[in-house]
């Protein structure tokens with residue numbers, strides 16, 4: 291029996307999408323394995339982001355298991371700060387992911403444009419990330435690759451975590467190396483077993499970068515960055531002016547012993563977050 295009809299029979303209610311269901315708009319961005327386009331689903335007129343990934347690239351880098359895992363994980367997650375994967379389809383050369391459209395694009399562009407964020411913006415994004423990660427950890431998902439490039443903003447300035455390419459269903463302790471260096475926690479740098487707490491470390495890195503415009507352990511070479519991470523060589527520049535509460539939160543996250551890092555719950559209750567985060571978890575005041 292043709293695989294299409296067999297799959298159709300297996301779960302009849304599941305819609306089988308195809309390229310003919312969409313009107314493709316402007317390209318929104320491109321990554322290593324493909325591009326993302328604005329698209330409109332013809333019947334519902336619903337706007338989505340269509341991410342096109344070339345099969346040959348996936349085969350070449352032997353990433354089909356990782357892509358399958360990313361899709362299974364992202365389809366199973368439903369959270370206001372996690373970019374939704376509505377569905378997917380493929381043809382001979384390409385795989386198409388039907389993704390939620392984030393109207394304001396990548397957060398790091400906002401960061402590069404303004405140099406650094408205000409304490410209110412930074413606290414709002416860290417609170418959103420802590421909520422999204424608490425939700426992911428409840429579903430046994432460790433993202434492991436939270437960095438500004440993987441954070442998008444919707445039309446209201448609400449943060450959306452995208453690209454679960456490096457995330458894993460945490461059944462056992464993980465050993466695989468991944469992500470760029472600046473965001474790696476010491477236990478990952480040492481390629482030791484690691485667990486959820488790597489995402490807490492990364493929140494500390496991101497909070498620092500939101501407020502100062504650069505990650506805390508940036509260095510000329512990878513070796514120096516490794517060394518600074520392992521030493522937790524953390525220092526706060528005198529400009530821009532950052533509150534003592536913000537520095538307190540960062541110092542409680544960038545702790546080498548992963549068991550001593552502030553928990554996601556404690557982050558949400560931290561005085562700096564309580565005072566500065568927008569309870570509606572969006573920064574609509576952003577002048578984008």
Ligand SMILES: CCc1cccc(CC)c1NC(=O)n1cc2c(c1)/C(=N\C(=O)c1ccc(N3CCN(C)CC3)cc1)N=N2
Pocket residue numbers: 318319320321322324325326339341389390391392393394395396439440441442452453
């Ligand atoms: C293939 C692309 C890719 C590779 C790797 C990782 C990721 C996740 C970030 C992605 N992107 C991805 O999956 N994406 C899923 C997405 C998505 C990307 C997206 N929007 C945009 O990329 C975007 C970019 C710029 C934009 N404008 C810029 C100029 N402004 C004045 C107006 C607004 C508006 C929207 N919506 N869902």
